[in-house]
Amino acid sequence: MEVFCMCGIVGYSGKRSAQEVLLNGLEKLEYRGYDSAGVALALEGGIHVVKSKGRLGVLRRKLEAENLPESFCGIGHTRWATHGEPSDVNSHPHSTPRVSIVHNGIIENYGPLKADLLAKGVTFESETDTEVLVKLIDYFCCAQPKQSPLAALREALAMVRGSYALGVLFREEPDTIYAVKKESPLIVGWGEGENFVASDIPALLKYTRRYSVLEEGDMAVVKADGIRFYDAFGKPVEREVLTADWDEEAAEKGGYPHFMLKEIHEQPAAITATVSPRVENGMPDLRIPELSDEKLRSIKNIHLVACGTAMHAGMVGKTAIERLARVPAEVDIASEFRYRDPILDPDDLVIIISQSGETSDTLAALRLAKSRDVPVLAVVNVVGSSIARAADYVLYTYAGPEIAVASTKAYMVQLCTLYLFAFRLAYARGRLSEAETRRLTAELLRAGEVIQPRLADCEQIKYLASRFVNTQSCFFIGRGFDYALSLEGSLKLKEISYVHSDAYAAGELKHGTISLITDGVPVIALATQKQVYEKTISNAKETKSRGARVILFTTKDVVVPEGVADYVVRLDDYDELLMPLQLIVPLQLFAYYMAVLRGCDVDKPRNLAKSVTVE
Structure with a gap:
């Protein structure tokens, strides 16, 4: 199975409101993509779980409605559905009365494990592989009541195949989070009288810039007063404490709309x-x-x-x-x-x-x-x-x-x-x-200086976006460096504006692709390389003669023949080898303004996640 996702994990043990720390951390991980969210809070008498399908605002309103007492330890999760559709019941955390977990990754052998647990009388409410894991941990807690939560967790994980980053909370240890990493990223954050777990750095930046990265097979035992690390063999180890060179402001919009x-x-x-x-x-x-x-x-x-x-x-x-x-x-x-x-x-x-x-x-x-x-x-x-x-x-x-x-x-x-x-x-x-x-x-x-004018004056790009905002398809063509930039420009356009877009080596048009050209379809022709300029212009003319509306990106010093392009975007003089650094900026801006004008969620496009951390 191949799944494209990068869910978010946050954990906290300390002196602040765990609910607020978890919600703030999850908000900082929204960019990773998600369809549901939830938290598990350690309260007097047990673990309380609140979760919901949809955006974090839905979860926040549910928590406010419950008016829970203060909690100082908990785990939270934003989920991208892999096993089981997006729903309240399939959302994380998954829990039993004794244990609650959040999980990124895939349990590959969850089918046989679930069948074995069902045969032992264990029941299931969701369709997820994660519920199988929490029920397996709970089973070992019950089977040997005198063993520690740590031992039960290790026994369960020894039976599991797959990739995972885990945050685990036990009723018996309401001030402790167990963080485990296998082929899925996880970090812990160091505070003063408080410590954190997260799947990415932005979740921590409001509270600390000091963090350690869990290595393959590591388990971290996270409490307010310290963090202990164990390697894949259960041996106590030390992990380097790093300092993020970002701050919270760097991870904010800073006055920009997106x-x-x-x-x-x-x-x-x-x-x-x-x-x-x-x-x-x-x-x-x-x-x-x-x-x-x-x-x-x-x-x-x-x-x-x-x-x-x-x-x-x-x-x-x-x-x-x-x-x-x-x-x-x-x-x-x-x-x-x-x-x-x-x-x-x-x-x-x-x-x-x-x-x-x-x-x-x-x-x-x-x-x-x-x-x-x-x-x-x-x-x-x-x-x-x-x-x-x-x-x-x-x-x-x-x-x-x-x-x-x-x-x-x-x-x-x-x-x-x-x-x-x-x-x-x-x-x-x-x-x-x-x-x-x-x-x-x-x-x-001086590349930064060269691209600055492209950023300072976006009016031509905004105008072009407004002219083509309702197009259903768009094609990019180029040769050499320009072909590589065509691929990237096309990807940007389709991933955030949802306009069907393809990029082709300009010389390949006559080998079949030109049959897709119809009246009014935009063709973005990139022609910044002098050696192949005339050939790219010839290819652009071929599309123009078949009804395409051609947007030509080229340099200031070339003569564009009459009738080749409907619109011409001129780039400043710069070394031809480095021209991709200048050319990519208007292509990024074109995709951005197309997405804005079409009312798309620019920062979090549908069905996409920032990183792909499972196969």
């Missing part, structure tokens, strides 16, 4: 934060001593592996690497790479690209590369993420928190990081002179 628009406008700052620390005396410096110039010279082939938007960044990276360094490079969708038995050599390099550092298929691709003794370089945005910890080398992108589901600034800094890598690789291998390396690095450093 996170997506804020994040588009944050791109110049993200470029500076990512590029500047990796430039020394005008030269690119990866700041990875182990990835020396000597090591770079020994690389035979490069495999860039990612999903979605990150894969589109990889396509730009591939072209830059091959053009500058003349090293063969391939781009793979992670879910395909891991199953096609790729040909890998220990002298190759696999570059894994992921905003969250937790993408399930990408993480599996990394493990495959490691199993073949191929070194892995990770390009990720989250310090301490699973991919960052598993890779041999890491290049962090300093985009800060990206809350909108549609990635914008994370994509931008992925591009910048791949360009820096390509520059250093080409220089190390003698393919770029020092002078040319310095020139390209200087051009990259």
